[in-house]
Amino acid sequence: MLGTLSLGACTKSTSTAATTSTPGADSAAQAITANGLLQHIKDLSSDSMEGRGPGTPGEQKAVAYMQSQFKALGLAPGNPDGTYLQNVDLIGYWSHPKATITAGGKNVALTYPHDYIANSRHNRPETKVDNSDIVFVGYGVVAPEYHWDDYKGVDVKGKTILMLVNDPPVRVANDTALDTTMFKGRAMTYYGRWTYKYEIATAKGAAAAIIIHETGPAGYPWAVVEGSNSNEQFDVISPDAEKRVPVEGWIALDKAKELLADAGQNFDSLKAAAARPDFKPVALNAKASFDVKIDVRKIQSHNVVAKLAGSDKKDEYVIYTAHWDHLGKDTTLNGDQIYNGAIDNASGSSALLEIAKAYTKLSAPPRRSILFLSVTAEEKGLLGAKYYATHPLYPLKQTAANINMDGINQWGRTSDYTVIGLGNSTLDDVLTNVLATEHRTVRPDPEPEKGFYYRSDHFEFAKQGVPALDIDAGIDFIGKPNGYGMQKRNEYTDNDYHKPSDEVKPDWDLSGAVEDAQTLFKVGYIVASTPALPEWKAGTEFKAKRDSMMTK
Ligand SMILES: [Zn+2]
Structure with a gap:
């Protein structure tokens, strides 16, 4: 299991398929x-x-x-x-990252991969981001069908965007109940997936996209992020790799809280604000640099297939x-x-x-x-x-x-x-x-x-x-x-x-x-x-x- 959407679960279904006796x-x-x-x-x-x-x-x-x-x-x-084989051509990336984050003038001590993950899918041995401004963009979501835009026209080109995992848990006005008309309520929509987060970061021209890990909203603990990202990464070979956001990463929750506190902010308040439609990106008094060295290799893997x-x-x-x-x-x-x-x-x-x-x-x-x-x-x-x-x-x-x-x-x-x-x-x-x-x-x-x-x-x-x-x-x-x-x-x-x-x-x-x-x-x-x-x-x-x- 990769670590998945329920499209409006309904328990009653109207049967259109005939049941064959078996x-x-x-x-x-x-x-x-x-x-x-x-x-x-x-x-x-x-x-x-x-x-x-x-x-x-x-x-x-x-x-x-x-x-x-x-x-x-x-x-x-x-x-x-x-x-019995289908050849599957993949490209493998093994990242050796170094991240330096300062907030409020203080260095946030980060150990890889215990505290953060940083990958790059660019097809080159080293990808650097120097001293970029960090902007907290809430859930980082642009969803026209919900009239939702976390960026509100703020230009994040060349910046490091820091995002919450999952989609915004919008509340009913003056209530603590979840608004089930927004982002399918409790169900995770595609806007909540990490793949979406990096896609929108790419569309916005960000230099780096860092997702704040939380076990509940992510659906899995940090050990999963660490275990599945700190080894070799693969993709199907594609000419679009160079267009992706240069650095794709995660940060552990305690380190994100520390970063935000050093920058004079509070994680819980920012998270609460991010669940409201009037949320605006928050430019943090913080900078991020990344130096991601990458071993790239092409490999052939295989699907195995049999037929009756x-x-x-x-x-x-x-x-x-x-x-x-x-x-x-x-x-x-x-x-x-x-x-x-x-x-x-x-x-x-x-x-x-x-x-x-x-x-x-x-x-x-x-x-x-x-x-x-x-x-x-x-x-x-x-x-x-x-x-x-x-x-x-x-x-x-x-x-x-x-x-x-x-x-x-x-x-x-x-x-x-x-x-x-x-x-x-x-x-x-x-x-x-x-x-x-x-x-x-x-x-x-x-x-x-x-x-x-x-x-x-x-x-x-x-x-x-x-x-x-x-x-x-x-x-x-x-x-x-x-x-x-x-x-x-x-x-x-x-x-x-x-x-x-x-x-x-x-x-x-x-x-x-x-x-x-x-x-x-x-x-x-x-x-x-x-x-x-x-x-x-x-x-x-x-x-x-x-x-x-x-x-x-
Ligand atoms: Zn799995």
């Missing part, structure tokens, strides 16, 4: 077992995989593993060139995705240096393999073909999925749906299953119907404020118009007290997410994960067997793109 699928689904899941997770998260960093020996092992498993299942190569040919509609595809990559290893760490990524995402990869196995147990293939796409570089910004969605092996117009798996439930059976962005597409109705046959229910994202919709591979398919289903573990655990599911979720986020401790745990119970994977197998089977293609629902931001694609 007798053949029900027995094939039994091929998915807890032992099967666990073995793949153990293999993929073993220390020998070295944390599965793209472009490392760990990649070779992980890619070889996925490929050999697909082959062993008797699945066909998914690339029309006759291979359909029957009469074999030129149309249902694509299951799960990213194989994780954060690799960090030899500067004391103790455990390997980011095993057992949950993130050896587990989703294991579900991909178990679901693929179930498809091979069907007595007859579904009408549409199924692609099993094990993508690279999710942790580096959804890059393998971005590469596929912009360089598809089969036309997107003929791509019926994407079903993405990032993480699985490791704490037992649930009576529910979470859909991120519930109500976006008819895929949600198919899922709801399958769950009903299992006496389970669908649940909207319990934490829409964390922007999970933007944080995994399905988003790259959605952006290109392909209806995409993003699911997450349920939270109502059978036989467990209320609150157990959220408690376990929070424990994972706080203790293990994007840390070397994301490993197979002795107390795992994969019985719920088996049911979830069986459900996703049946959903894909129904989508691949039903005459009508899935559709985005009216009002979703991805519908226009799909509609224009389908009429061409």
Whole structure:
């Protein structure tokens, strides 16, 4: 998990998709077992995989593993060139930054990467910003549809802009209640994502963009920022890299507070002001210099892809995705240096393999073909999925749906299953119907404020118009007290997410994960067997793109 949007969650959906009965699928689904899941997770998260960093020996092992498993299942190569691989050309950047910040004449002592992160995506060995004025720009958002502009015409060209993470939590006038008509209320919109922050900084011509980290609004603790940014960064090779804001960074909350206090300001007051439409940028009595030395290299990474040919509609595809990559290893760490990524995402990869196995147990293939796409570089910004969605092996117009798996439930059976962005597409109705046959229910994202919709591979398919289903573990655990599911979720986020401790745990119970994977197998089977293609629902931001694609 990259660290994702709920588009107006609605729990009631009007079903337009016919539910096919799934007798053949029900027995094939039994091929998915807890032992099967666990073995793949153990293999993929073993220390020998070295944390599965793209472009490392760990990649070779992980890619070889996925490929050999697909082959062993008797699945066909998914690339029309006759291979199981899609080459993904990436550029790697390793930043060695030095930041100097003074506020109110005092030096703010900053240790990298403990206190700050500074990267540059410019394709040169060194990028410098000298003695730039620092301007606090609130949330840094320009959102015409909400009549919101944090810049108010203030020129930030050549300056260092300091921004809050997430989107403005606008309050109802004279009240403390959240205004749900603004920025989708509690849900995070794209304006809240760090990628947006750097895009607007680029548009404004800033010299550097620094995001103030806060655990709640970011959706993850500082250790995640540190762990995912202080190693090599990747991107899909693009001619636009030089146009980006020269320095892209983060600052830890305590250091931001110190900087603001030294500059004669108060973090809490500034934050409160930033949630109001009349907020204006605050020029701080502070300066920032950055010297970012960068090792740049081009590397080839790989998506692994296998195919099960359909029957009469074999030129149309249902694509299951799960990213194989994780954060690799960090030899500067004391103790455990390997980011095993057992949950993130050896587990989703294991579900991909178990679901693929179930498809091979069907007595007859579904009408549409199924692609099993094990993508690279999710942790580096959804890059393998971005590469596929912009360089598809089969036309997107003929791509019926994407079903993405990032993480699985490791704490037992649930009576529910979470859909991120519930109500976006008819895929949600198919899922709801399958769950009903299992006496389970669908649940909207319990934490829409964390922007999970933007944080995994399905988003790259959605952006290109392909209806995409993003699911997450349920939270109502059978036989467990209320609150157990959220408690376990929070424990994972706080203790293990994007840390070397994301490993197979002795107390795992994969019985719920088996049911979830069986459900996703049946959903894909129904989508691949039903005459009508899935559709985005009216009002979703991805519908226009799909509609224009389908009429061409
Ligand atoms: Zn992740």
